[in-house]
Amino acid sequence: MSEADSQLLLARPIDVANIGVDLFADELEHQRVHVSRVDWRPPAEDTxxxxxxxxxxxxxxxxxxxxxxxxxEDAKPLLVGVGVAGQLLPGMSERTLLHAGPPITWPDMSGPLRGAIIGAALYEGLATDPDDAERQARAGAFEFSPCHERGAVGPMAGVVSASMPMCIVENETHGNRAYCTFNEGLGKVLRYGANDAEVLDRLAWIRDVLARVFARALERLGSPIDLRSMTAQALQMGDEGHNRNRAGTSLLLRELLPVLLELDEPSSDVVAAARFIAGNDHFYLNLTMPAAKASADAAxxxxxxxxxxxxxxxxxxxxxxxxxxxxxxxxxxxxxxxxxxxxxxxxxxxxxxxxxxxxxxxxxxxxxxxxxxxxxxxxxxxxxxxxxxxxxxxxxxxxxxxxxxxxxxxxxxxxxxxxxxxxxxxxxxxxxxxxxxxxxxxxxxxxxxxxxxxxxxxxxxxxxxxxxxx
Amino acid sequence: MLAFLVATPVLERVTATPGHGIVRGVVRSAAYVEVETFIIAVTARGVPFMPNGVALTERPSLGGWPASGTPVRLQRGGIEAGERSIIWPADRPPAWDPTLRPASDAGVDALHRRAIEILQARGIDARGDPATLPRALELSGLETAARGPGANAIALLLESVAARDGELAARAAELLLGRGSGLTPEGDDFLAGAAVVVAAFAEAAGWEATDRTRWLAAVHPPVLRRLTTPLSATLLELAIAGQIIEPVHGLLDLTDVGGRRWPTALRRLEGIGHSTGSAYAAAIGSAALFLTG
CATH class of the missing domain: 3.90.1700.10 (v583 domain like)
Structure with a gap:
């Protein structure tokens, strides 16, 4: 472009169309030039x-x-009950430890996943201490497999072992099922790789108390909970179903509360279970996930x-x-x-x-x-x-x-x-x-x-x- | 703009006296609001939390910040700056307390070890005394420690910590304040780093309460705001109250016995400003060394 052309161009207001990289548009806008941004990226290479x-x-x-x-879209995921991983999931031995994501071996596992594997081994009584669990893991004493390949899903590390209680979600339309553990709450929890006594004690309480109370409440409801409907309501109330689950958890608790009060269970257990759910905004995530899994698996x-x-x-x-x-x-x-x-x-x-x-x-x-x-x-x-x-x-x-x-x-x-x-x-x-x-x-x-x-x-x-x- | 966290010193001011201020300066990752003599740092996502800070959930473009000179109105639940508002829930503000609180079971030995680790991580030989350490600090990149008044000031400051001596501290502060360039001169940063160590750990190190009070008062001269910038003065006053930028909390977490987390805190601290984070780290290591030595 000649100097004369440049002067002619700059003599009047400029309107710029910016395709792709925002850096140019940002700089021009900073100089008060009007920019129309076109969001375009080239296809991935060699495709x-x-x-x-x-x-x-x-x-x-x-x-x-x-x-x-x-x-x-036609899938109708229903929360139908609670069971135990070893009985529900195919091919679960007492030494099977499921994890999130695609297949992976011990040497490639990240810190949180290793921590959760160690925690699950301790929880199952397969190891005497964390060092022992790590030694066994390194020696190939555990069978690792993705949750997805056993009909389950798990948040974060997603580690599931044989005696863990699982929520059962059934897709009424297509007949398939999906499973997920109970959400442990925030802080030091297995899914983030924590494995000390506090974590193991909570897992034991979930197994011995929460799962029982929750299962009895579902039985007393008489009909399964329609998770698609509940999630749809939660979206109208400000959840997005992954990182914000406050509305979903509240809706679930609203559904369960009347039957919880009617349960023939020790009141201290019922109160503890209700408090646990009410105090954990992410409780519902572990129901959204198997509901999504049951829907996606149908496709x-x-x-x-x-x-x-x-x-x-x-x-x-x-x-x-x-x-x-x-x-x-x-x-x-x-x-x-x-x-x-x-x-x-x-x-x-x-x-x-x-x-x-x-x-x-x-x-x-x-x-x-x-x-x-x-x-x-x-x-x-x-x-x-x-x-x-x-x-x-x-x-x-x-x-x-x-x-x-x-x-x-x-x-x-x-x-x-x-x-x-x-x-x-x-x-x-x-x-x-x-x-x-x-x-x-x-x-x-x-x-x-x-x-x-x-x-x-x-x-x-x-x-x-x-x-x-x- | 949404606030992710608001430091409690900011909340206290906003809640106690809703009032007015002015935007004093804007850089790519922060805007500085002056309210009377206090500077509030409004920082973009990713910037370590400041003890005088309001941390945003977003990273505004340079044009997205309120312009310098914009009048500001403060109220419970937010700051209005011209057409821009920074908001947080007034009834449940996302508060962050920047007060450094040593773990109750953290011993002096643990602090001493951490001091040595910090200095060694910065390539500083921790075997020196207050008179010789400035040379090692200079070699590690602390410009203020170069020979002359700066080096003397640092030697005096470290000697004042070792001797629990308020008078020496006052002389050191006079020489350090305003030494260096930028929004927070390096001499101020060094002083603030040392002050927060004394504020948080002097009691555990066996200081009498009166010695601690005297020492901290000594590094806060009445003419502070004539000697340095408003932002630096604000940060020094907070450090004297034991309130400090967030990576320092991880750096001085003495429950991190295995040393798995404090090195990342040190790296984040060193990444702050041109020399601010490095000066803090050098000061914290040095002061902790002589506080416990």
Whole structure:
């Protein structure tokens, strides 16, 4: 451009369209230049062939995705009771220890997961002390397996052992079941890798008291609790179903309270159980998760479908499973979480992203429902507007909109649901995940909460594998 | 803008006397609000919590902060600065108490060991005496400790800690205050680091209450605000009250026996400002060494 052209250009007000990187737009706006931002990212590298092959099958994939989404949407997850992991989950021996995320071996496990494994071994009486548990783990004395592969899900480390009580969620529509342990509350808890006497005592109390009282209350209710309906109500009350569960927990307690008062159980146990639930805002998370799992599992196994039916992290790797590629995991490194840290902690203390709780995002909750929960930014950071934007962005990578989960702030529009792996790769837009932050050392606990981007690598692998299938 | 945490000294002021102030300065990660003689630091997400701070849930762009010179109105539940508001729940504010409280079972020996560990982590030979340590501090990057009045002041300050001597402390403070450049001069930072150690640990180290009071009063001259910047004066006054920036809490967590967590706290502290965090760390290590030596 000649100097004369430059002068001509700068002689009048400039209107700039900025595509992609925000840095340029930020600088121009700082100089009071009007900028129209266009949100565009190039597709992930080396995916043209796979996306091209899938494009040739677009009509078939669309039909498959319609079916997968219909199964997610038609699922009716009901809380039907409480059982014991060793009796409920397939292939559970007394030495089986389940964990969150895709498969992993002891040497690759992060601090919180190792801490939880050690804690579960102590809880089951498989080890005499933490050193003994670690020695046995290193020697291969325990069988490790992902919760997802046994019909279960677990928040954070997600460790499940044979004698742990599990909430049973049954998908009435399709007949499949999913399971989850009871939420232990905040502070020093097994799911963050803590394993001292306080943690083990609480787990024993959950097994001996809470699970019994909870099970009796469910029996006395007479009919199972419709978790889809309850979660839908919770979204209208400011939850997003992953990191904010205050409304869901309150609704659950409201349902249970009358029958708790009628139970023929020691009143001290009933009071303790009610207090425990009332004092733990995240109690409902461990019901949202199996409800989501029961819904997403119903959508698994639809040939050619590119819908994501599981997203999970083990603290080292993030993995996804697609409806159309069977039980295969596609993985990449777990991300570091950008969020708000509690006093005394910072990013240097944080473990990588961990937990099966991203099953909530898989069915249109959590990061996909942030617009329902402006208050979530007090936990995960950002502005209330960011919560709206997060949900809006997720429509671009989702196959449909939820009929049940509606967002008042978006005119009661349904949350985006059914992550289309192709669209993630094509748009470069990754699913929004909001999550707790675990300390990288076992036993410290939660040190914050924030947002994390899954690795694109996992979605690229998924798209390539699907392209080979079709 | 939403507040994630509000330091209790800020809440006390806002609750006790809702009033007015002015935005005195804005940088990329913080805005400074002057209320009478107190400076409130409004900080972006990711900045370590300040004892005079309001920490936001977001990271505003430079243009997202209220402009310097904007009048400010303080009230329960928030700060209004022109068109911008910083809010928190008035009935249940997200309070953070920056007061450094040693664990009840933390002994002097543990503090002594931590002092040595901190100094060694910064490459400082901890075997010196108050007269020779400034040279080691200078070599570790503390400009104030270079030969001359700064080095003398640091030697005096450390001697005052070792001797529990308020008069020496007053002379040291006079020489250190305002020494260095920036919003918080390095000499002030060093003084604040030493002050918080004395405020929090003198009793455990066996000081008489009167010695502690005298020493702390000595590093707070009546002309403080003529000697340094308003922000630095605010931070020094809070340090004298035992209230300090958040990574120092992890650094001096003496229950962290295995030493798994304090090194990350040290790294976060060292990352603060151009030299502020490093000066705090050097001062805390040195003062703790002579408090317990």
């Amino acid at each position: 043209e062939d796979a996306l091209g092959r899938l494009a040739l099958q677009a009509a078939d994939i669309a039909r498959a995705n319609d079916l997968a989404l219909e199964r997610i 698994a196994g639809v040939e050619r479908s590119s819908i994501v039916v599981a997203m999970a992290r083990n603290g080292t790797e993030f993995g996804i499973r697609l409806s159309g590629t069977g039980g295969r995991w596609f993985t990449g490194p777990s991300g570091m979480i950008d969020g708000l840290y509690l006093p005394g902690y910072g990013p240097e203390d944080a473990n990588r992203d961990i937990g099966d709780s991203t099953i909530t995002e898989t069915v249109g909750l959590g990061g996909f429902a942030m617009a329902a929960s402006p208050a979530i930014v007090r936990f995960v950071g950002g502005r209330a507007e960011d919560a709206l934007e997060a949900t809006r962005a997720m429509y671009d990578i989702s196959w449909g909109e939820s009929r049940s989960y509606q967002i008042p702030a978006l005119g009661f529009r349904g949350t985006p649901v059914g992550i289309d792996c192709r669209e993630v790769v094509h748009t470069g837009l990754l699913p929004f995940v909001n999550t707790g932050i675990a300390h990288r050392e076992p036993g410290v606990g939660q040190i914050g909460a924030g947002l994390v981007e899954p690795p694109m690598e996992a979605f690229v692998k998924g798209v390539r594998a699907l392209a080979e299938c079709v």
